[in-house]
Amino acid sequence: MSPEQFVDNLISGVAQGSVYALVGLGFTIIYTVTRIINFAQGEFVMLGGVFSFLLFSSVGLPLPLALLLAVLAATVVGAVLYLLAIRPARQASVISLIIITIGASTFIRGVVGQIWGKDYMPPLPHFSGDNQWLWIIGITLVVMVALHLFFSRTMMGKALKACSINRQAASLVGIDARSMAFTSFALAAALGAIGGAVITPLTAPHFRMGLTLGLKGFVAAAVGDFRSQVGTVVGGVILGIAEAMVVVLDWGPFASAYKDVIAMLVLLLVLFFRSSRGAAQEAAS
Amino acid sequence: MLRVEKATAAYGRVTVLREVSLTVNDGEIVTLIGANGAGKTTLLNSIVGVVPIKSGSIWLDDRQISGLQPHRTVGLGISYIPEGRQIFGSMSVMDNLTLGAYSQCSRNHLSTLGYIGWFLRRPDVRSNLDMVFNLFPVLRERQRQQAGSLSGGEQQMLAIARALMSSPRMLLLDEPSLGLAPNLVKDILRLLARLRDEGFTILLIEQDAAAALKIADRGYVMERGRIVIEGSSRELLGNDEVVQAYLGKTRG
Numbered sequence: 001m002s003p004e005q006f007v008d009n010l011i012s013g014v015a016q017g018s019v020y021a022l023v024g025l026g027f028t029i030i031y032t033v034t035r036i037i038n039f040a041q042g043e044f045v046m047l048g049g050v051f052s053f054l055l056f057s058s059v060g061l062p063l064p065l066a067l068l069l070a071v072l073a074a075t076v077v078g079a080v081l082y083l084l085a086i087r088p089a090r091q092a093s094v095i096s097l098i099i100i101t102i103g104a105s106t107f108i109r110g111v112v113g114q115i116w117g118k119d120y121m122p123p124l125p126h127f128s129g130d131n132q133w134l135w136i137i138g139i140t141l142v143v144m145v146a147l148h149l150f151f152s153r154t155m156m157g158k159a160l161k162a163c164s165i166n167r168q169a170a171s172l173v174g175i176d177a178r179s180m181a182f183t184s185f186a187l188a189a190a191l192g193a194i195g196g197a198v199i200t201p202l203t204a205p206h207f208r209m210g211l212t213l214g215l216k217g218f219v220a221a222a223v224g225d226f227r228s229q230v231g232t233v234v235g236g237v238i239l240g241i242a243e244a245m246v247v248v249l250d251w252g253p254f255a256s257a258y259k260d261v262i263a264m265l266v267l268l269l270v271l272f273f274r275s276s277r278g279a280a281q282e283a284a285s
Numbered sequence: 286m287l288r289v290e291k292a293t294a295a296y297g298r299v300t301v302l303r304e305v306s307l308t309v310n311d312g313e314i315v316t317l318i319g320a321n322g323a324g325k326t327t328l329l330n331s332i333v334g335v336v337p338i339k340s341g342s343i344w345l346d347d348r349q350i351s352g353l354q355p356h357r358t359v360g361l362g363i364s365y366i367p368e369g370r371q372i373f374g375s376m377s378v379m380d381n382l383t384l385g386a387y388s389q390c391s392r393n394h395l396s397t398l399g400y401i402g403w404f405l406r407r408p409d410v411r412s413n414l415d416m417v418f419n420l421f422p423v424l425r426e427r428q429r430q431q432a433g434s435l436s437g438g439e440q441q442m443l444a445i446a447r448a449l450m451s452s453p454r455m456l457l458l459d460e461p462s463l464g465l466a467p468n469l470v471k472d473i474l475r476l477l478a479r480l481r482d483e484g485f486t487i488l489l490i491e492q493d494a495a496a497a498l499k500i501a502d503r504g505y506v507m508e509r510g511r512i513v514i515e516g517s518s519r520e521l522l523g524n525d526e527v528v529q530a531y532l533g534k535t536r537g
């Protein structure tokens with residue numbers, strides 16, 4: 001591999017990883033606020049991609065507007081998912097709520113497949129020139145700065161954090177846990193949809209695209225223990241780079257087919273280290 | 286100001302409060318005395334809505350507050366400092382204080398999206414912050430420090446300061462001196478007396494009943510979920526039963 005190739009692959013890996021990070025942050029934010037692992041997270045990514053395509057190609061909106069509205073629409077879906085499926089099940093255990101998100105995921109996928117078909121949609125044009133990877137990295141950086149400002153400079157961000165640290169204490173200062181849960185679903189949907197929107201010039205939008213991207217985001221979040229936003233971003237980027245390198249090293253005839261196995265490998269490693277650490281803690285106590 | 290009328294509460298099938306009635310008047314310190322497991326904490330939890338009551342009613346002035354959820358009662362002027370302080374340990378002291386004022390800006394959900402610096406410059410928030418920094422200068426020095434890294438006494442001060450940030454009229458405190466050195470316990474009680482003199486109304490649970498009765502105006506004694514004795518502090522300090530059961534030994 002020439003140095004140029006290496007750099008190209010590194011960039012594409014970081015970009016791909018940025019998308020995983022965005023998706024993963026959705027998992028992390030919902031988990032810390034509600035203790036729910038939201039298996040519909042991948043569908044927000046898919047909605048971001050599919051809506052972008054529809055608004056741009058079918059409706060004919062200018063690309064930036066199409067992307068923005070697509071993300072907004074997916075955010076509304078996230079909010080509605082919370083209001084219709086999670087909030088009414090108030091007494092349900094966390095496990096039941098997780099199962100509800102699995103059901104919701106299947107439902108959203110089915111509806112999109114029914115309405116807009118099961119074929120691959122043509123990818124969107126690159127945002128400019130031939131450097132979509134850089135666009136993805138740039139947009140992700142902007143989103144992360146915005147997210148950081150949100151959590152550190154607004155009352156809502158701090159309230160979300162407070163809710164994830166100690167829900168009871170949060171309620172005693174006046175924070176409504178349910179409105180925080182609502183916010184976390186909307187925010188997670190927005191992040192996932194941004195990931196889906198920026199990747200559509202490179203991956204054809206498709207009603208099942210949320211499955212793989214959701215899984216990769218899940219792995220990124222697992223690296224952050226579903227708690228750490230920084231850990232999630234690091235996890236996503238590492239996964240993206242690892243995948244890009246496997247494709248390029250081209251071991252054997254099926255090398256690129258192994259790409260998706262990397263995520264599983266990372267997940268197994270995370271689980272392995274976590275359980276051995278857990279065992280060590282148990283032994284210590 | 287606060288009136289609890291025949292409140293009954295239970296955890297599952299176990300009844301913990303049995304027709305408890307209690308009143309706290311404006312500008313009073315009222316203390317709640319009772320053995321471990323008597324139901325004191327549960328009573329405070331019921332007042333703010335953490336544990337809903339099964340029957341009876343709870344009134345704040347002329348408004349019935351039983352049935353409200355905890356995040357609503359703060360907005361009405363009752364601030365609860367629960368057992369064990371419950372500060373946000375991994376956030377800074379300043380963030381804890383800021384969150385204490387959450388109920389001051391949350392009436393409109395969207396306004397919580399504003400830049401927090403502007404909110405902190407609001408005159409009412411500013412003056413609350415000045416007040417707690419004057420009460421607890423150490424918190425001003427440590428405002429950037431992680432709350433969890435404060436000493437136990439400082440954490441208790443932060444818990445009280447955070448509660449004061451919501452502009453409450455009434456404070457409910459559950460064993461604020463738990464685990465503190467004796468001279469700190471005195472400081473905290475002296476502080477509560479001072480807050481009362483500044484117009485706050487206080488309902489206090491305190492293991493050291495003798496010390497609590499010294500600053501309190503009135504007291505209630507709870508036994509197995511019932512109020513068994515009530516009276517002015519002087520009456521309780523002179524009541525043989527109370528002296529024998531609760532004033533003999535002191536802890537804290």
Ligand SMILES: Nc1ncnc2c1ncn2[C@@H]1O[C@H](COP(=O)(O)OP(=O)(O)OP(=O)(O)O)[C@@H](O)[C@H]1O
Nearest residue numbers: 296297299301319320321322323324325326327328
């Ligand atoms: N979350 C709970 N679930 C079930 N039972 C509880 C719960 N909290 C308290 N209890 C029970 O309710 C009774 C009253 O408890 P409470 O905490 O109100 O007592 P307390 O007077 O505050 O005691 P202490 O002085 O030890 O703090 C106890 O018997 C306790 O075991």
Ligand SMILES: [Mg+2]
Nearest residue numbers: 325326327368
């Ligand atoms: Mg107690």
